[in-house]
Amino acid sequence: MKAAIINQFGGPEVFKIQDIDKPNIQPDQVLIKVKTVSINPIDWKQRNGNHKLILGSPFPIVLGYDVCGEVIEVGSEISRFKPGDLVYGVLDNKYGGALAEYAVGHENCFDIKPENIDHNEAAAFPMVALTALQALKYKSDLKTGQTVLINGASGGVGHLAVQLAKLLGAKVIAVASSKSEQFINQFNPDTFIDYTKQDILDLDRKVDIFFDVIGNQKFPKIKHLLTSQGIYLNLNYIDTMKKMPLYKLHQMFTKKKAKAILMKNTEEDLQVITKWIKEEKLKVSIDKTFSLEQIREAHEYAQQGHNKGKNIVVIN
Numbered sequence: 001m002k003a004a005i006i007n008q009f010g011g012p013e014v015f016k017i018q019d020i021d022k023p024n025i026q027p028d029q030v031l032i033k034v035k036t037v038s039i040n041p042i043d044w045k046q047r048n049g050n051h052k053l054i055l056g057s058p059f060p061i062v063l064g065y066d067v068c069g070e071v072i073e074v075g076s077e078i079s080r081f082k083p084g085d086l087v088y089g090v091l092d093n094k095y096g097g098a099l100a101e102y103a104v105g106h107e108n109c110f111d112i113k114p115e116n117i118d119h120n121e122a123a124a125f126p127m128v129a130l131t132a133l134q135a136l137k138y139k140s141d142l143k144t145g146q147t148v149l150i151n152g153a154s155g156g157v158g159h160l161a162v163q164l165a166k167l168l169g170a171k172v173i174a175v176a177s178s179k180s181e182q183f184i185n186q187f188n189p190d191t192f193i194d195y196t197k198q199d200i201l202d203l204d205r206k207v208d209i210f211f212d213v214i215g216n217q218k219f220p221k222i223k224h225l226l227t228s229q230g231i232y233l234n235l236n237y238i239d240t241m242k243k244m245p246l247y248k249l250h251q252m253f254t255k256k257k258a259k260a261i262l263m264k265n266t267e268e269d270l271q272v273i274t275k276w277i278k279e280e281k282l283k284v285s286i287d288k289t290f291s292l293e294q295i296r297e298a299h300e301y302a303q304q305g306h307n308k309g310k311n312i313v314v315i316n
């Protein structure tokens, strides 16, 4: 099968389009024919080798987690899906494996693609929607009337987080540059802050949740912005876990908390997302669309970190 592979870590130039063996499935896995893949920052971070100490270097590596495709084959233990089903989800292999004609994942990675979105949107949704849901609902129990600040509101996770927070009844302060203001306003945040003009550390009000999507703020520095039981959430999981001993000291005499977020593949959460998509409560924005052959350009663009919403790679 045709795949975008890397045989070494490095810049976008390490990508090669090559024929490799089609993956085999285990009894608890599903084989899909990939239609579309969306790019997440984890993809270009892994291409750079950022996770090689944890995940090793099993070259040739096929990157990519977010996927939409057609079920081709199911393992003997699979009951939820059958060949012909159109599914979407986040693959759970070491380095993903989506940037290829075929890919595999366990059953809990997938749900049936909602009919009211196309293949591009289906690949764009899963990782960012699951991350926003798990951060705002399960890690912080955001409630009606509370205020959440979303730092990095116009990117993949951010624009879903704004919508989810509004859906949960929260007041939203969206932080991005002025270039993203018009884009963000379609999701109705209550306040927009341009980080190039205003230092968010000087904000004149308290927030219940400080959702640091971009991960460029530190708990000790933003603590004064939190309400008495406020929560700081950071998506830069490894870095935040390293700082946690220090953050614990800062939490000793206060009920304010710092938490690191790591998205988990749970079928129940993806089903919640599916339901909200079907009810048209959530939408995903596509910035640019690339072919598999344009994978280098796709990563070059994505890693600049100024996309509005998501970037897509169309495979089949």
Ligand SMILES: NC(=O)c1ccc[n+]([C@@H]2O[C@H](COP(=O)([O-])OP(=O)(O)OC[C@H]3O[C@@H](n4cnc5c(N)ncnc54)[C@H](OP(=O)(O)O)[C@@H]3O)[C@@H](O)[C@H]2O)c1
Pocket: 040, 041, 042, 127, 128, 131, 151, 152, 153, 154, 155, 156, 157, 158, 175, 176, 177, 178, 179, 180, 195, 213, 214, 215, 216, 235, 236, 237, 261, 262, 263, 264, 302, 305, 306, 307, 308, 309
């Ligand atoms: N832990 C997990 O499970 C998990 C899951 C998903 C993502 N993540 C991480 O979360 C981060 C965000 O992911 P993403 O998909 O949302 O990324 P993204 O789509 O690349 O984010 C791009 C957005 O960030 C905004 N931005 C750039 N610099 C900013 C700054 N200094 N302040 C505020 N906003 C800024 C940009 O807005 P402007 O163009 O207006 O500057 C742009 O719209 C990444 O580091 C990713 O690895 C972690």
